[in-house]
Amino acid sequence: xxxxxxxxxxxxxxxxxxxxxxxxxxxxxxxxxxxxxxxxxxxxxxxxxxxxxxxxxxxxxxxxxxxxxxxxxxxxxxxxxxxxxxxxxxxxxxxxxxxxxxxxxxxxxxxxx
Amino acid sequence: xxxxxxxxxxxxxxxxxxxxxxxxxxxxxxxxxxxxxxxxxxxxxxxxxxxxxxxxxxxxxxxxxxxxxxxxxxxxxxxxxxxxxxxxxxxxxxxxxxxxxxxxxxxxxxxxxxxxxxxxxxxxxxxxxxxxxxxxxxxxxxxxxxxxxxxxxxxxxxxxxxxxxxxxxxxxxxxxxxxxxxxxxxxxxxxxxxxxxxxxxxxxxxxxxxxxxxxxxxxxxxxxxxxxx
Numbered sequence: 001x002x003x004x005x006x007x008x009x010x011x012x013x014x015x016x017x018x019x020x021x022x023x024x025x026x027x028x029x030x031x032x033x034x035x036x037x038x039x040x041x042x043x044x045x046x047x048x049x050x051x052x053x054x055x056x057x058x059x060x061x062x063x064x065x066x067x068x069x070x071x072x073x074x075x076x077x078x079x080x081x082x083x084x085x086x087x088x089x090x091x092x093x094x095x096x097x098x099x100x101x102x103x104x105x106x107x108x109x110x111x112x113x
Numbered sequence: 114x115x116x117x118x119x120x121x122x123x124x125x126x127x128x129x130x131x132x133x134x135x136x137x138x139x140x141x142x143x144x145x146x147x148x149x150x151x152x153x154x155x156x157x158x159x160x161x162x163x164x165x166x167x168x169x170x171x172x173x174x175x176x177x178x179x180x181x182x183x184x185x186x187x188x189x190x191x192x193x194x195x196x197x198x199x200x201x202x203x204x205x206x207x208x209x210x211x212x213x214x215x216x217x218x219x220x221x222x223x224x225x226x227x228x229x230x231x232x233x234x235x236x237x238x239x240x241x242x243x244x245x246x247x248x249x250x251x252x253x254x255x256x257x258x259x260x261x262x263x264x265x266x267x268x269x270x271x272x273x274x275x276x277x278x279x280x281x282x283x284x285x286x287x288x289x290x291x292x293x294x295x296x297x298x299x300x301x302x303x304x305x306x307x308x309x310x311x312x313x314x315x316x317x318x319x320x321x322x323x324x325x326x327x328x329x330x331x332x333x334x335x336x337x338x339x340x341x342x
Contacts, residue, residue, distance in 0.1 A: 002217060005215065027125055108130055112128060
């Protein structure tokens with residue numbers, strides 16, 4: 001359970017951006033969360049409520065964009081999306097350890113006024 | 114997925130960013146890595162669930178390598194310095210980080226802890242992370258290598274249950290091998306599971322208690338020092 005710390009970090013970035021842009025309020029955060037980011041979405045939502053209390057982002061909405069895992073198969077020289085946590089190429093069944101997408105934990109937009 | 118502008122009031126505006134939330138940790142980890150490189154210290158991040166044998170592994174490793182490897186440990190725990198006191202018996206330099214409620218170590222904590230160590234007098238630095246198979250996965254500390262432990266007492270399916278962490282491992286150690294028979298542990302099943310979840314990882318089975326398999330671990334650590342040092 002480290003979602004509170006992660007959201008605290010996201011909030012600091014959002015508040016700094018709001019201030020830099022002369023805004024008094026943060027109304028929403030949009031984040032991209034990779035399937036391998038190791039965070040629980042429900043815990044993130046709860047964490048946002050906790051960390052935004054008494055800040056310019058109090059009551060802010062959280063929009064989440066889920067990023068699926070995408071791997072590179074060195075045999076077929078193509079990317080593929082695994083169905084589960086065994087990253088086996090659907091064409092040649094080679095196991096991939098080359099993860100091209102899915103570890104994201106990014107703040108991509110803030111709604112301010 | 115809803116977008117921030119879906120029902121946006123006219124006075125609101127949207128700033129588009131591309132900020133990695135863990136950006137600060139990643140920057141500090143890069144600084145740590147550069148400092149360790151300049152000092153010629155190989156840094157090994159040791160991760161597992163609580164009770165998989167991290168401290169026992171390091172206790173024996175420090176003692177057995179003492180004659181030819183200058184090693185130290187930074188050890189993270191939520192509370193108590195029990196692990197640090199166990200490790201201190203080897204005579205190696207030990208730095209305890211007590212994280213309080215935090216379930217993992219971060220790069221900035223390592224940066225503070227290294228001030229207590231004489232890096233110029235070290236070949237190998239182990240970081241014993243907080244016992245946790247979830248949270249530490251996303252936090253780069255600046256290490257050269259990640260080692261994940263799974264004990265035979267935990268069953269064969271830990272890699273299947275916690276794939277995110279196992280996928281970051283360079284080496285997986287199957288520990289407490291002396292208990293394998295008593296637990297009815299299936300060694301080929303755990304190898305298959307690790308191989309499927311973490312095909313990049315080297316697997317070493319060992320027992321810090323009996324010493325079985327420790328030679329392979331030491332060979333690997335000595336090879337690392339040679340490669341990074």
